[in-house]
Amino acid sequence: MKPWENNIRRVEPYVPGEQPKYKDIIKLNTNENPYPPAPAVFEAAAGLDTSMYRKYPDPACDILREALAENYGVTSDNVFVGVGSDDVLSMIFLTFFNSKKPILFPDITYSFYSVWAEVYGIPYKRPALDENFNIKAEDYYEENGGVVIANPNAPTGIYRNLDFIRDILEHNQDVIVVVDEAYIDFAGESAVKLLEEYENLIVVQTFSKSKSMAGMRIGMAIAGKELIKALNDVKYSVNSYTMNMPSLVMGTAAAKSNEYYKEITAKIVATRERTVEELNKLDFECLPSGANFVFAKHKNIPGVDIYEYLRQNKVFVRRFNAPRIEDYLRITIGTDAEMDRLFELLGEYL
Ligand SMILES: *Cc1c(COP(=O)(O)O)cnc(C)c1O
DSSP states (O other): OOGGGGGOOOOOOOOOOOOOSOSSOEEOSSOOOSSOOOHHHHHHHHTOOGGGGGSOOOTTOHHHHHHHHHHHTSOGGGEEEESHHHHHHHHHHHHHOOSSSOEEOOSSSOTHHHHHHHHHTOOEEOOOOOTTSOOOGGGGSSOOSEEEEESSOTTTOOOOOHHHHHHHHHTOSSSOEEEEOTTGGGTSOOGGGGTTTOTTEEEEEESSSTTSOGGGOOEEEEEOHHHHHHHHHHHHHHOSOOSOHHHHHHHHHHHTOHHHHHHHHHHHHHHHHHHHHHHHHTTEEEOOOOSSEEEEEESSSOHHHHHHHHHHTTEEOBOOOSTTTTTEEEEEOOOHHHHHHHHHHHHHHO
């Protein structure tokens, strides 16, 4: 062993969902949106002046933050943006979780949280979800170094209303509470409403799911000015130019296309409800979903068998080989035609 090998920071990395290279597949494995981004995004893309790429982009990301601030009814110094919410969350972990006490997040949740905690050396604890896969608020009453809650949670899809979030906040006034709302547009009320009351709250959202722009990598945090300032100080200490120019321009166009996004979100929610009905008919149990996916388990057949069968038939879904959820499939809501193909295949197999 070489001496320098002892100094390598070794981590077990997050494993993203597969992005298969071939075309004729139905891809229901990474919660992408089946519909295109808003027409204004295409117009913005066509209008990009590529000769401007020789210059650095605006490090403050003003146009995007201003458009987002208007949507949330806040000012732009309440908004932080980054390269997907993964980048934003990673900056949040680095900035705010600097205590010797463990941060808390559920045992079953977005699996990136423990990866960031590991890479930044942040102690953490993962209270178990209850038997219905609900987060137990009482588990978050103990002393801690911070709290991270995905709402809706992933990969369960379960949404909890603002009374639940308020309960967590009431019991955690001395630490930063992060609510990761990657799927909120498919669910219900956002915790952005609570920002005026709780200055230790940070709400994180993304353009990857409801805004249909996973490929552009845009995420944001909304919080009080002081917290946003602290986040920016860390960002400028790591990489000032996180957002590229096309993302800023196209993201701004998307942020101004609320009517279009309401329409496609409603379509996805309708398809989700139909999907749950069809899966129930096929003897699946689905957790109540407030997301653009369902988390479903067949009553008799192991999840891995169904997963492999679908894969052989070019339908990709996601499965997590982890305790309590190994028989569940996380199925992204695609177009109606894509879901019909899934039901057809399952009908032939079961
Ligand atoms: C998809 C997802 C993210 C990351 O999204 P980005 O593409 O990085 O914006 C973060 N949190 C949860 C819970 C997600 O499902």
